[in-house]
Amino acid sequence: MKGIVLALLLALAGSERTHIEPVFSESKISVYNYEAVILNGFPESGLSRAGIKINCKVEISAYAQRSYFLKIQSPEIKEYNGVWPKDPFTRSSKLTQALAEQLTKPARFEYSNGRVGDIFVADDVSDTVANIYRGILNLLQVTIKKSQDVYDLQESSVGGICHTRYVIQEDKRGDQIRIIKSTDFNNCQDKVSKTIGLELAEFCHSCKQLNRVIQGAATYTYKLKGRDQGTVIMEVTARQVLQVTPFAERHGAATMESRQVLAWVGSKSGQLTPPQIQLKNRGNLHYQFASELHQMPIHLMKTKSPEAQAVEALQHLVQDTQQHIREDAPAKFLQLVQLLRASNFENLQALWKQFAQRTQYRRCLLDALPMAGTVDCLKFIKQLIHNEELTTQEAAVLITFAMRSARPGQRNFQISADLVQDSKVQKYSTVHKAAILAYGTMVRRYCDQLSSCPEHALEPLHELAAEAANKGHYEDIALALKALGNAGQPESIKRIQKFLPGFSSSADQLPVRIQTDAVMALRNIAKEDPRKVQEILLQIFMDRDVRTEVRMMACLALFETRPGLATVTAIANVAARESKTNLQLASFTFSQMKALSKSSVPHLEPLAAACSVALKILNPSLDNLGYRYSKVMRVDTFKYNLMAGAAAKVFIMNSANTMFPVFILAKFREYTSLVENDDIEIGIRGEGIEEFLRKQNIQFANFPMRKKISQIVKSLLGFKGLPSQVPLISGYIKLFGQEIAFTELNKEVIQNTIQALNQPAERHTMIRNVLNKLLNGVVGQYARRWMTWEYRHIIPTTVGLPAELSLYQSAIVHAAVNSDVKVKPTPSGDFSAAQLLESQIQLNGEVKPSVLVHTVATMGINSPLFQAGIEFHGKVHAHLPAKFTAFLDMKDRNFKIETPPFQQENHLVEIRAQTFAFTRNIADLDSARKTLVVPRNNEQNILKKHFETTGRTSAEGASMMEDSSEMGPKKYSAEPGHHQYAPNINSYDACTKFSKAGVHLCIQCKTHNAASRRNTIFYQAVGEHDFKLTMKPAHTEGAIEKLQLEITAGPKAASKIMGLVEVEGTEGEPMDETAVTKRLKMILGIDESRKDTNETALYRSKQKKKK
Structure with missing residues (x-):
């Protein structure tokens, strides 16, 4: 037995490979040919692509033990922008010349046992060029195990430390070793990437199981051969594929393909001359991000x-x-x-x-x-506010958007913290509120990139909450809680618990709105620590001593944490118990569960299933409760083909005493295969009104809706009995889960407003300015501009250049106004705004409102020196010009508006979408090119002529990849064996005539897409699309002088009511006016016993002439 074991050990020892790690000559210069190509586009032929090619010679020479020099000789850069594979690469002489000075400077690298160590480059070499060095050296990175032919490991590369599989084939007769390795960039221990613009988004991890927006992998093939000095790398070929799709993967994807070839040419005697300058350590193989982080990929x-x-x-x-x-x-x-x-x-x-x-x-x-969003911009904004060079409104808006857009680095964060503490910011309430809320957002974005949020970041918000609680300043407490909610950090939970009922004895004495704000502050924290937040919210929900509105808010927040089946059934059990004593809470919980159980969004499938089970616990009769009880309404949809969906939700929380809504929350949420977001959320709270009505002891439950509203209005008009401290109405608005503004309306505001409107305008500057502008007429134009979206995801290619997927959206709103106003009687010196209610007003106006939204999505290479890729442009332009005359008689409650008929054609809505292949380089900006991805037939001929006249020589066309791979352009022919695709072109035109208004409404659609290559949603979207909604004047039998709409209310309303009469054979016969009047009174709900009437009349007439 011992002999058998010994024999096996000897056999294994003999089978181990020895001295197969690649080495370079210590006395000679190893010379390689290197070529790298990156192409962006679609895998099918006949569509345009864009890319870049780098050709050069690479010389490697020994410097010291395990240290070598690398020098690039004769670099040449070519660009590709044309129809693949018909069109060739074109030489970019100016870009080559601009980069040659840096590329030809030698670099030093550490190399041992097939592994690349630190890289040393001259200090004046840009990060872009240093990363190109990394792309070359990445080909030399090979880990060989002596006793295994197939093995897996986490290996370092340009893209980080990622899962890599090796397969080794050895040809002992030819003394060659063939190594194949593949790297999965979706499975990385330490992935090199940057994501900008999604700090506030919620990533959907479960969605990756359904679809991946970005997938990437690379394969390498090594050919090694034994030489006298050791094993030499004879050839390395590499291929990387990045696949990008916004839709389901089965519908196709755009691809970015990188190919590299490093082929041994030979060796020459001598050594590379060491550079005279000091080389700087620029790190290891991992890609280093540089100025491309500040460079937009769209220009x-x-x-x-x-x-x-x-x-x-x-x-x-x-x-x-x-x-x-x-x-x-x-x-x-x-x-x-x-x-x-x-x-x-x-x-x-x-x-x-x-x-x-x-x-x-x-x-x-x-x-x-x-x-x-730069440090200098935020610093400059801080100076403008400190020097009081901005109006209050300008300062508040500037702070809100600046902190949301600023890069969440240490310097920007410190400027934001200083800005919040600035005395000029704290001087104005509006600016201070905007700064505190925006600072909470900045904390969220800053701490998102750290393992834990530092105490000093949250300290200003914690101190504000503590100080406000000690002084009993409820408005500041609410402000601090809202900012802590924006920050969304688990480190703030204990601070928030001080304002939650059941967790602090003093919290029970706080107003309900403060308790509710504390619950709402936990919603964003739940995204970081859902289990802890669920425990707190469940305890509040189960506590019968807590006010119903607070418990309903806890229920709302609980379901946002997406609890499991056990928690959902516990909620249902509590609701079932409460259904006998607290129908408001039971109704709210039941309707929320029912709405969620019907959800079609895959992100919510586990929660929907849990709610479906939990509903069996509750009494189904709860579903029959009317809208006097609290409700949740939800509508959602999800399209798997698009991998996108949306949900609209409305939460109505009614008071148990008055049946009056004390809180209404509405929000819109979008779902994609990558993230989900609450795009907008609006909340209105009527706690003060509810408290006031409760004290009036009005039996609202016994009143119909119309009488209920009448009683509420009548009660509020006697504002002297309104509570002075509690806000009557408060509201807030959130964008992407972050509260950006909130306001409160209390008794003092109402009194001051009424007083300002009734007193002479000269006593109030703001009222005087508004009235002067109104009465003197408005002439001018208004425009606002926004960058509404900036999303960027940057990852390195194996070549060492940055691949970027980005989405930008900008919007411009514009309105040109020309108006004049006439008032009777003419305003006197002591004229007040309230007197307008007793005046006759004529407004002549011409307005031209319009909005233009431009969306750009790109995929490609984005570096400070050159850009190449695919670009999608979508534009929506809407404009509705109008010319009108409005008459307003407030005394007689009569409103009339007149407008002349349409005289010229107007494009109301224009939508255009185009997909291009683009190339740009900084050395020759005039040579920038954009080519339609789906070329028109005539454009293909133009492109062909363009490239034929470039004088392409055989040397230019030669490629290391043309003979051995599919990467090089092949001869494009129309022979029978080669199938040529025609673009898919469709058009649609339709018009509808509105003879009463004298207009034609026309729709024109035209599409030119790639569906002929592959009939899927993605390929249908690629190409050109045009849509126009046009209004044109239409010919009518009789001339239309003007279009008129008149609305009359009050005592004279009945005199305006007329019937719609079809005068045909009975023309001239009297109409039964009594019958018509009775019918109209019944429809309009006019009470005969009431003297005051409120009616709306619509007059239409149609009469045929006798022939």
Whole structure:
């Protein structure tokens, strides 16, 4: 037995590979040919692609033990932008010349046992070029195990430390070793990537099981051969594929493909001359992010003089929005944002000094400034507020958006913390509230990139909450709780519990609105620590001593944490018990469970199933309760083909005493295969009104809805009995789960408003200014600009260049107004706003409102030196010009509006979508090209002629990949064996005539897409799409002088009521007026016993002429 074991050990020892780790000659220079190609587009032929190719020679020479020099010789860069595979690469001489100086500088790297260590590069070499070095050295990274042919490991590469599988094949007769390795970039221990713009989004981890937006993998093939000095790498080929799809994967995807070839040419005697300058350690193989983080992928600019360029962009934007919005205005606004990012503090000061007193330029600059998000921009905003150079409204808006857009780094965070403590910010209540709420958002984004949130980050909010509680300032307590909710950090739970009933003895004495705010503050924290928040909320929900409104809010928040079946059934059990004594709570819980049980969103499938089971515990008769009881209404949809869905929810919480809604919450949520977001949430609370009505002891339960509303209005008009401290109505608005503003309306505000409206306008500056503008007429234009979305996901390619998936959206709202007002009697010197209610007003106006939304999605290479990829542009342009005359007689309660008939064609809505392949390089910006991904037939001929006239030589066309792979362009022919696709073109036109108004409403659609390649949603979206909704004047039998709408209420309303009479053969016969009047009174609900009537009359007539 011992002999057998010994024999096996000897056999295994003999089978182990020895000295097979790749080495380089210690006395000679190893010379390789290197080629790297990146192409972006779609896998099918006949569609346009864009990319870049790098050719060069690579020389490697020994420097010291386990240390080598690498030098690039004869670099050449080519661009690709054309129809694949017909069109060739074209040489980019200027870009090659611009990069050659840096690329040809030697670099040093550590190399031992097939592993690349630290890399040393000259300090004046850009990070982009250093990453290209990494792409080359990444091919030399190979881990060989002596005793295994197939093995897995986590290996370091350009893309991070990711799962890698090796397969080794050894040819002993040829003394060659073939190694195949594959890397899964979706399975990384330490992945190199950057995501910008999704700090506030909720990532859906379960959705990855259904669909992946981005998938990536790479394969490498090594050919090693034994030489006298050891094993030499003869050839390395690498191929990386990144697949991107916004829809279900089965519908196809866009791809980014990278190919590399490193082929041994030979060796030459001598050594590379060591550089005279000190080489700087630039880290290991992992890709290093640089200035591409600040470079938008949708345009490439030289920013040597950002101030002058920003002035030009400002002038362009203001001119573009004088009378209407030009098509390129949103793109120009994004360009302005990019230029502000490139500007330093002094540039910003100069821009402000130049345009601060010019209204339109000032407004445009203030729109772009908070979107830039740089340290200098945030610092400059802080200075403007401190120097009181902004109005209160401008400061509040600027703070809100600046902190949301600023990069969540240490410096920006410190500026934000200083801004909150600034005395000029605290001086104005509106600005202070905006700053505190925005700071909570900044804390959320800052702490999101840390393992735990530091105490100093939350300290200002904790101190505000503690100080407000000690002083009994309820408004400041609410502000602190809302900001802590924005921050959403588990470290704040104990602070919030001090304001929750059942967790603090003093909390029971707090107003219900404060307790509710404390519960709502836990909603964002639940995203970080759902189990802890569920325990707190369940305890509140089960406590009968807690006010019903607070328990209902706890129920709402509980289901947002997506509890498991055990928790859901516990909630149902509590609701079943409460159904005998607290129908408001039982109804709210039942309706919420029922709504969730019907959800079709895959993200909510476990919760929907749990609610379906839990509903069996509850009494089904709860479903029959009317709207006097609290309800939850939910509508959602999800399309698996699009991997997207949406949900709209309304929560109505009624008072048990008055049956009056004390809280209404409405929100809209979107779902995608990557994230889910609460796009907007609006809440209105009527706690003060409910308290006041409860004290009036009105039996609302016995009244019909109409009488209930009448009683409420009558009670509120006697505002002297309203509570002075409790807000009557309060409301808030959230965007993407973050509260950006809230306001309260109390008795004092009502009294001051009524007093200001009834006193002479001269005593109140704001009232006087508004009335003067109104009475003197308004002439001018208004424009606002936003960058509504910026999402970027950047990962490195194996070549060492950054691959980016991005989504940008900018919007411009514009309105040109020309109006004048006539008032009878003519206003006197002591005229008050209330007197308008007793006057006759005539308003002549012409308005031209419009909105333009531009969305850009890109996939490709985005570096400070060149860009290449696929770009989708979508534009929605809506404009509705109107010219009218309005007559308003408040005394007789009569309103009439007249407008002339349409005289010219107007495009009401225009939608256009296009998909391009684009290339740009910083050395030759004029050579930037954009080609339709789905080319038109005539464009294919033009492209062919363009490339034929470039004088392409055989040397230019030669490629290391053309003979051995599919990466190189092949000869494109129309022979029978080669199938050519025609683009899928469809069009649709339809018109509808509205003879009463004298207009035609026409729809025109045209699409030119890639569905002929693959008939799926994704390929149907790729191409060109146009949609127009047009209003045209229509010919009518009789001339239309004007269109008129009149509304009369009050005593004279009945005199305006007339019947719709079809006068045919009975023309001239009297109509039964009594019957018509009775019928109309019944429809309008007019009470014969009441003298005051409120009726709306609609007059239409139609008469045929006798022939």
